[in-house]
Amino acid sequence: MQPHQREFIAFAIEHGVLRFGEFTLKSGRRSPYFFNAGQFDSGATLAGLGRFYAAAVVSAGVEADMLFGPAYKGIPLVSATAVQLHEQHGRDLPWAFNRKEAKDHGEGGTIVGRPLAGRVLVVDDVITAGTAIREAVEIVGAAGAELAGIVVAIDRQERGRGELSAIQEVELQHGCPVLAIVTLDQVLEHLTETGQHAEHLPALQAYRAEYGTA
Numbered sequence: 282m283q284p285h286q287r288e289f290i291a292f293a294i295e296h297g298v299l300r301f302g303e304f305t306l307k308s309g310r311r312s313p314y315f316f317n318a319g320q321f322d323s324g325a326t327l328a329g330l331g332r333f334y335a336a337a338v339v340s341a342g343v344e345a346d347m348l349f350g351p352a353y354k355g356i357p358l359v360s361a362t363a364v365q366l367h368e369q370h371g372r373d374l375p376w377a378f379n380r381k382e383a384k385d386h387g388e389g390g391t392i393v394g395r396p397l398a399g400r401v402l403v404v405d406d407v408i409t410a411g412t413a414i415r416e417a418v419e420i421v422g423a424a425g426a427e428l429a430g431i432v433v434a435i436d437r438q439e440r441g442r443g444e445l446s447a448i449q450e451v452e453l454q455h456g457c458p459v460l461a462i463v464t465l466d467q468v469l470e471h472l473t474e475t476g477q478h479a480e481h482l483p484a485l486q487a488y489r490a491e492y493g494t495a
């Protein structure tokens with residue numbers, strides 16, 4: 282695990298973004314943890330989050346011409362990532378997000394920001410079963426742009442429709458990388474090493490065994 286990954290887990294726990302307990306996911310699964318990116322709800326925490334996304338993008342060496350954040354949760358994530366790619370790494374990439382409802386007046390359309398073109402890196406929060414991200418991928422394809430990859434905050438390492446993880450399915454189907462700042466295994470490693478929230482480890486391990494990929 283790289284130092285920025287350890288820092289990210291500590292940062293997410295400190296700000297109540299990564300929580301342990303009982304949660305019902307969009308897929309209907311009952312999960313002993315939840316990652317709520319919407320909880321990075323101050324200027325300082327959003328700036329911090331953007332730095333971690335930017336570090337993940339740069340350390341993976343993905344070649345992209347622009348960034349796209351799917352509505353709604355991807356919108357602050359893509360803007361914070363664009364700012365930090367510029368501030369921390371000197372990379373000034375165009376960025377865009379979509380509206381959920383098409384606008385029929387003014388400038389019209391559903392894309393706000395730079396029109397989607399070239400190699401597009403999608404910035405999103407979490408991929409569990411892969412439903413939300415498929416919509417984002419369709420938007421990129423419909424614009425005639427190429428998918429350069431996807432970056433999310435956490436890889437929950439859960440099975441998608443078959444035995445592969447939803448992330449592995451997306452990688453295979455679209456032939457592009459899906460990056461995550463951290464994986465569930467790294468979260469478990471961090472909790473084991475620090476003893477933080479150790480009471481939740483058995484439930485987390487049981488969940489990993491039931492829904493996780495090998």
Ligand code: OMP
Nearest residue numbers: 306307308315316407408409410411412413
């Ligand atoms: P899938 O569409 O099943 O991949 O679920 C992804 C979406 O679930 C994310 O975009 C979130 O809205 C939500 N989610 C979280 O935000 N954090 C989690 O830890 C888990 C989920 C989830 O419901 O699976």
